[in-house]
Amino acid sequence: MALIAMITGFLLILIGLYGALSNRNILRMIVAFSVANTGVNMVLVAVGYMKGRTAPILDEAVPAAEAASRIIDPVPQALVLTAIVIGVGVTALMLAYAYKLYEKKGSLDISEHTELKW
Amino acid sequence: MIKRLTLLLLLAGIGSLFAGLVLTYVPDETLNLTASYYAERTAEDLGAANIVTAIIVTYRGLDTLGEVTVLFLTAAIVGLVLSHTRGRSQSTGRAQDNTASEDGVTPTPATRRELPPTGELLTTGTRLLLPLILLFGAYVFSHGHLTPGGGFQGGAILASAMLLLLLSNPARRFGHRLITIVESTAGVAFVLIGILGILLAGGFLDNRILPTGTFGELFSAGAIPLIYTLVGLKVGAEFSSMLVSLSETEEL
Numbered sequence: 001m002a003l004i005a006m007i008t009g010f011l012l013i014l015i016g017l018y019g020a021l022s023n024r025n026i027l028r029m030i031v032a033f034s035v036a037n038t039g040v041n042m043v044l045v046a047v048g049y050m051k052g053r054t055a056p057i058l059d060e061a062v063p064a065a066e067a068a069s070r071i072i073d074p075v076p077q078a079l080v081l082t083a084i085v086i087g088v089g090v091t092a093l094m095l096a097y098a099y100k101l102y103e104k105k106g107s108l109d110i111s112e113h114t115e116l117k118w
Numbered sequence: 119m120i121k122r123l124t125l126l127l128l129l130a131g132i133g134s135l136f137a138g139l140v141l142t143y144v145p146d147e148t149l150n151l152t153a154s155y156y157a158e159r160t161a162e163d164l165g166a167a168n169i170v171t172a173i174i175v176t177y178r179g180l181d182t183l184g185e186v187t188v189l190f191l192t193a194a195i196v197g198l199v200l201s202h203t204r205g206r207s208q209s210t211g212r213a214q215d216n217t218a219s220e221d222g223v224t225p226t227p228a229t230r231r232e233l234p235p236t237g238e239l240l241t242t243g244t245r246l247l248l249p250l251i252l253l254f255g256a257y258v259f260s261h262g263h264l265t266p267g268g269g270f271q272g273g274a275i276l277a278s279a280m281l282l283l284l285l286s287n288p289a290r291r292f293g294h295r296l297i298t299i300v301e302s303t304a305g306v307a308f309v310l311i312g313i314l315g316i317l318l319a320g321g322f323l324d325n326r327i328l329p330t331g332t333f334g335e336l337f338s339a340g341a342i343p344l345i346y347t348l349v350g351l352k353v354g355a356e357f358s359s360m361l362v363s364l365s366e367t368e369e370l
Binding site for chain 2: 006
């Protein structure tokens with residue numbers, strides 16, 4: 001189960017990289033980066049998964065005394081929560097800059113924006 | 119052609135690195151030292167049922183403060199980058215209006231685009247769903263220490279209510295003042311609670327400034343529900359401000 005999630009995550013990273021490198025439209029590149037970002041998050045969550053264990057939330061089914069042997073690793077989940085939020089921020093910034101670029105050149109084609117090319 | 123070939127070669131290289139990682143991956147059988155500390159001590163020390171929340175708000179509370187700061191900076195930069203645009207397009211619009219009135223020519227349709235009507239479903243749906251979405255967002259961030267969820271998720275749900283409002287009427291303009299007040303008050307209160315932790319309990323952002331209460335109840339886990347409510351309001355306000363900034367770039 002964790003292996004499927006991990007392979008899917010790595011595939012999403014590869015798809016995202018392919019999309020970001022092969023497309024010339026800036027909006028498509030932003031979408032591709034979001035896909036790759038999702039893949040990274042999936043891999044991280046999959047690393048924290050342990051077979052036969054449950055979510056790190058204590059209740060009647062998982063009393064605090066047995067928690068250490070019943071729950072999966074909570075640290076990657078906390079890490080991914082942070083990563084998702086920061087990913088949203090990065091996407092918002094990319095969209096804002098894409099708008100600026102469009103406004104300047106009237107085009108979202110990356111080959112029109114040659115200021116940083118050498 | 120040669121470009122595509124290089125790209126495929128690069129991806130094949132990275133893919134083989136990933137394949138190596140997957141094939142040699144051995145899942146842990148037991149929790150590592152940090153994770154088992156969190157698993158064993160959270161209920162006793164902090165009184166929070168959701169261990170992920172306990173890690174984010176208390177054990178690694180300083181990182182969360184940093185994360186909220188990053189989000190604040192993002193919202194501020196999006197606002198800054200797009201505000202120049204807004205100012206310029208408004209001033210050019212006004213200049214065109216002036217020339218138009220002087221010459222007696224109506225403004226070109228390109229500057230004032232007529233929006234198609236939103237439609238009955240979206241308008242009525244927005245009216246029906248908006249209070250429910252806001253209630254659900256508040257539920258998610260106030261129960262972050264008991265159930266899956268928390269300030270960031272609840273804040274995102276609050277902002278989705280804002281998105282629905284913008285979808286139902288793209289020409290709607292929101293006051294930035296309310297968003298700014300909510301955002302900055304929540305941020306200041308978050309830091310103040312953190313400093314109270316130094317004065318009254320074990321350290322910065324310690325949640326035991328309030329009694330930890332009965333395990334599993336809403337008013338338990340010390341300051342965690344309070345902090346997560348503030349984070350929820352702050353994140354909701356920041357996402358809303360990003361949405362509003364992005365939507366205001368549309369020339370209407």
